[in-house]
Amino acid sequence: MKNLSYLLVLFVALSLWSCNNEKKEVISDNKQETVVNETSEYLINATLWVQRSAEYRACCYQSFNFAKLALDSNLKTVKKDKPSAVVLDIDETVMDNSYFEAYLVQNDTSYTKENWKEWSDKQCATATPGAIEFLEYAKSKNVEIVYITNRRENESEATIANMEKAGFPEVKAENFYFRTDESSKDARRAMVAEKYNIILLVGDNLADFDSMLDDRSVNDGFDNVDNLKDQFGSLFIVLPNPMYGNWEKSLMKDENKTALQNKIEALIGYDEICK
Numbered sequence: 001m002k003n004l005s006y007l008l009v010l011f012v013a014l015s016l017w018s019c020n021n022e023k024k025e026v027i028s029d030n031k032q033e034t035v036v037n038e039t040s041e042y043l044i045n046a047t048l049w050v051q052r053s054a055e056y057r058a059c060c061y062q063s064f065n066f067a068k069l070a071l072d073s074n075l076k077t078v079k080k081d082k083p084s085a086v087v088l089d090i091d092e093t094v095m096d097n098s099y100f101e102a103y104l105v106q107n108d109t110s111y112t113k114e115n116w117k118e119w120s121d122k123q124c125a126t127a128t129p130g131a132i133e134f135l136e137y138a139k140s141k142n143v144e145i146v147y148i149t150n151r152r153e154n155e156s157e158a159t160i161a162n163m164e165k166a167g168f169p170e171v172k173a174e175n176f177y178f179r180t181d182e183s184s185k186d187a188r189r190a191m192v193a194e195k196y197n198i199i200l201l202v203g204d205n206l207a208d209f210d211s212m213l214d215d216r217s218v219n220d221g222f223d224n225v226d227n228l229k230d231q232f233g234s235l236f237i238v239l240p241n242p243m244y245g246n247w248e249k250s251l252m253k254d255e256n257k258t259a260l261q262n263k264i265e266a267l268i269g270y271d272e273i274c275k
Contacts, residue, residue: 040104040111042260046242047105050098057129059240064130067202067237074199074235075141085144085196087189089203090151090159092241094131094168099124101243107115120155123162128239131169139169144196148188148208150179175218184211204241216250 050056070082071086091097096139100119104110135145151159156178163171177188185207192198206213206221209231213224232238251266252259 014273039108042263043101043105047085047098047101049242050096051102056240060129060131063202063239064134065235066233067134067200070234071138071141071143071200071236075143077168078197078199082195082197083144084142084199085146085192086138086196086200086202087146087148087192088201089205089208090147090163091125091148092128092146092204092243093202093208093239094135095125095163095166096128097125098243117155120151120162121158122238123158123165125162125166127166132169136169143199144175145170145172146175146177146192146196148177148185148192150183150185153178153180162206171247183207186211199235200237201235202237202239204239205245205247207246214246216247220250264268 007038067086075084088094097119100116103119104115109115138145139245149159156173156176159178160171160173176257177185177192189198201209206225213221215221215224227234248259248263252262254262254265257265
C-alpha cells in the first residue's frame with residue numbers, strides 16, 4: 001500500500017512538471033511561434049539591480065551626461081539645411097518599466113503582448129534617472145526631440161499621457177514613431193532623417209542605432225560593435241538594461257529546452273576561459 005501511495009505521488013508530481021513545461025502554439029506578429037510556458041524568476045536579480053542599486057542610477061546619469069557633451073559637440077559640425085534632432089527609444093531608455101518585470105516575477109508568469117498592454121495602459125512608468133534633465137537641455141539648444149519606439153500604435157495615447165504625467169518636455173504626438181508592421185527601426189529612422197539632421201541616437205538596445213548592429217549570428221555581434229566603437233559616446237548613447245533585449249535571441253538555441261536552460265548553457269565558466 002505504501003508503494004502504491006508513493007507511485008501515485010510521483011505520478012502527480014511528474015504530471016504537474018509536464019504541465020508547467022508544456023509547449024503551446026501562439027500567433028505573434030502574423031507568424032506562428034512555439035513558446036514555452038515558464039516563469040520569469042530568472043529576472044529577479046536584474047530587476048532588483050534596476051530598482052534598488054545606486055549603481056544603476058549612476059550609469060543612467062553617466063549616459064545622459066555623455067549625451068549632453070555629444071550633443072554640444074555634434075551641433076558644432078552639423079549642417080544647417082534642416083533642423084537638428086535627437087532620436088530616442090522609450091522603454092528602458094527614457095522610461096523605467098522595471099515594475100512590469102517585477103509583476104511578472106511576483107505573479108509567476110512571463111511576457112505577453114496582452115499583459116504588456118495592460119501595463120502600458122496604466123500609465124505608471126517613471127522617468128529614467130537623468131532623462132528629463134537631458135531632454136530639457138536638448139530643448140534649450142533648440143534640438144528637436146523625436147521618439148522611435150517599438151510600442152505599438154494602439155499604445156500611443158497611453159504612452160503620451162504617461163510621459164506628460166511624468167513631466168517630459170515637449171511631448172509632441174507628431175514626433176512619436178510607433179511600431180506598425182516590423183520591429184526594425186531603420187525605415188522610421190529614414191523618415192525622421194528626411195525632416196531632421198539626426199545628431200544623436202539614444203537607446204538601450206543596439207537596434208535603436210542601426211539594424212546592422214542587431215545581427216548577433218556571429219560572435220554574439222561583438223565584432224559589429226567593435227567596428228563602431230568610436231561611435232559609442234559620440235553618436236550612440238547606450239542606457240543600461242539587464243532585464244531584456246534582443247541580445248537574448250542568440251541564446252535561445254534549443255527549442256526543446258526552456259529559456260532558463262538555454263541561458264544556463266550559454267554561460268561562460270572559468271573552465272572554458274582558463275584553458
